Amino acid sequence: MKLFRWLTSSFAGLMLVSCVTINIYFPAAAAEKAADRIIEDVWGPAEVSQPKNKEDNGVEQQSLNTPSQTQQVAIRVLDWFISPAAAEVNINVSSPAINAIQTKMKQRHNSLKPYYNSGAIGLTENGLIVIHNAKAIALKDRNKVNSLVADENNDRKALYAEIARANGHPEWQADIQSTFARRWVGNANKGWWYQSAGKWLQK
């Protein structure tokens, strides 16, 4: 009896000790909402159009929420001890550094907007912007627009990296970048150009 009790308690203890590592899978739902908040702030609420296909988004979120194979196993084990709800992390995106970048992007948007409208600049598949139709830009303005695009992309890359870092997971940057990529396109105005599967499409 004693032995059994010792075994179970030590086993439990062992399990407890060995379960100290918690695998946190990327919480896509939270990320999408956070992205929309930032995009709404940078582009202005007037610009933000309702997501075309609510169902699509739902499906997207579902697929993102499914963890990888190895993580699935770990989670099933952990489910005995910790409820899944506790393992989710709320992504906070309002550190002073992030706010500073957001403000810069908001200001720059005033200069960029006419170029989105004219199709001179379009959104890329990985959350950045690029010149789509160079001929829509006056010759003497080409340098200025090249500069705006380069600065905006630098800010966006820093933003994605910082959100990942602020949440203690620098490795999340790629996922955050692709989430934003979808949301920039989703929130874009009618007539704006974006890349999808290597082709240019117009909203």
Add this chain to the structure above:
Amino acid sequence: MKKPLWFIVMIYLLLLPGLSIASQKLQFSIASWQLDDIQAKNLNSDIQLTEKGLLLSASADWIKLAEPIGTIKDITLQCAQLVFVSEQLSCSKGRLAFIHQQLGEQSLIFEVIAHPDTNTYKVEISGIKLASSVFSLTVKINQHSWKIFADSAQIELKALMQFIAPYLSAEQSTSLAAWNYEGKLQLDIDVMGINSKVESINLDLKIQALELSDNQGKYISEQLLSDVHLSLENKRDDWQWQSKVNINGGQAYADPVFIDFNDTPFELLSEGLWLNKSKQFQLTKTRFEQKSVMALSMKGRGSLSQIESLNVEIMPSELQTLYSIWGQPFTLGTPMDSLDFTGKLGLTYQQQGDNYHVSMNMDKISVSDQAGRFSLDNLSGVFGWSNYQQIALIDIEWTNGMVYALTLGPSHLKANVEHETVVLQQPWLLPILDGELHMTEFSLKKHDNDLPEWTFVGELTPISMTSLSSALGWPVMHGKLSGVIPKVSYANQQVKVDGILKVNLFEGETLIRDLQLDNPFGVLPHLSANVTMDNINLETLTQTFDFGKITGKLDGKVNGLRLSNWKPVAFDAEFSTPEGDKSRRRISQKAVDSLSRVGGGAAGVLQRSFLRFFEDFSYQRLGLSCKLQNTVCDMSGVGEAEQGYYIVKGGGLPPRINVIGYTRRVNWPDLIERLEAVSNSDGPIIQ
């Protein structure tokens, strides 16, 4: 060289052997006629004798000539004054009209003077309709040598290209199809030769309103105004050229460079030799000038696909204009894209095959970043680079500079460069604030993607914390910062410090390890490090921050410190009284209150009634831990209390004090606010 069509017709018609004028009018008509490769159908001709001379009229349905002329139709020829006197045959006020497949409908006015016996001829033709313009042509033949002069009225570029199109190869046609073009030009061309060999060509081209663009918008010109002059001379089958190209108006964009020719016209003078057999060129002299921007001269040799040797010299030019047109567009998005310069820069470049060396001459250059991140003043000297064994010199000095808030003093860098390796010729001393960075080894490499990589080994002589803290806008701290640095390296926008920086701060020893700086000049500079602190004197520390006096020692560590934009965003910090510390441990009233406010505990919980009577209290241990992530600080102290954690644990001689904190998860910005409020407060509030 092919003689012009109309000339041949004339000669054949007029020099039929045995033609004599016996009556006032001579007429003949030939239904079909063949001579060598020439065929004619319905050839009619009559010659009349007038007071002025002979009047010749001729016509034919068609005449078939040798290629490439082919067949001409509906020919009418008239010579108002045909004179044949003392071996000279001349026809003035001539008219020739015909229809040709490619040349279209032509109606020419011509004049011919011929000396068949001496083989000298002169033909002047005007009114040639070609490419929607009108051409004039003069041909002079003297035995074996000939000269052709042609000039045009204004030609539409599109029409000219349409005319040339059938004569282009498939390859040339497809590359031309990728461009849109429009414009007007006027040309003047002289060709001279002997027999079938062209001896010289002189071309003058006036281009107006040239609008060129490729499909992607990478190369565009608008309203370009240009004069081109080209002379070619045949020297034993090699061609010697001399050219002058002026672009005086319009704008052009060649990604990413933009030029406004109205402001900065171009002039290019060049002389050289083209060796036909070996298909090589020799550039003997070239001078390029962009008005008020730069002047360069160039010499070289090579083939169309490879440069054999090249010498370029750019005269000292105002660096600001040079940078804004030729430099800045290539640096967009990097920390070098918003610089202001004063001073002049000159450059020499030499290349032999794949080997090159370049040298930049700097004359009192000042550079400053518009965002205020860095600057250098009075930079003079020579900066060279070499990718083979030829040594290039680096010998530069400056009087002062700045990197963020750190002031840099005068410095002199002397090094040799060969095989793309920098070797210091003397240790490099860089004064920073009131200390100095001694670098004994320094290496600079150009990485594959053209980004620089550097490393150095050195020593930092003490910088006083007073000057550092005031430069950074912190409260004035006393101490010294120094260190032996086995290696500092920069690559991929990341600075890494191998080794330990030592700070003697608050009479303790602070060590900074694993210091790393990402994107130092970028959007969000990110610093990370691991810091340990030993034997901090709490009295000195609390007095600096006006916290309220606490005596004793403090040990601490900050692991995984991360600063974004120079503000903390993450760290794992623990501070506590060292084990076995024997120093006097007292904490003042003011300090107790400061701590309690920071810890989030209500000020009224503690044994308030005693406070009035005691200036300070003794404690056994104190400490605070904060794990910062995501703007939330997980706080704990030196031990668990019933519901909270001990920040100060009483002990020693009475009166003792316990400070217990209750809030575990503190909002970091709030915590900073509280600390600042405490530093600025007037003292504890006793109720």
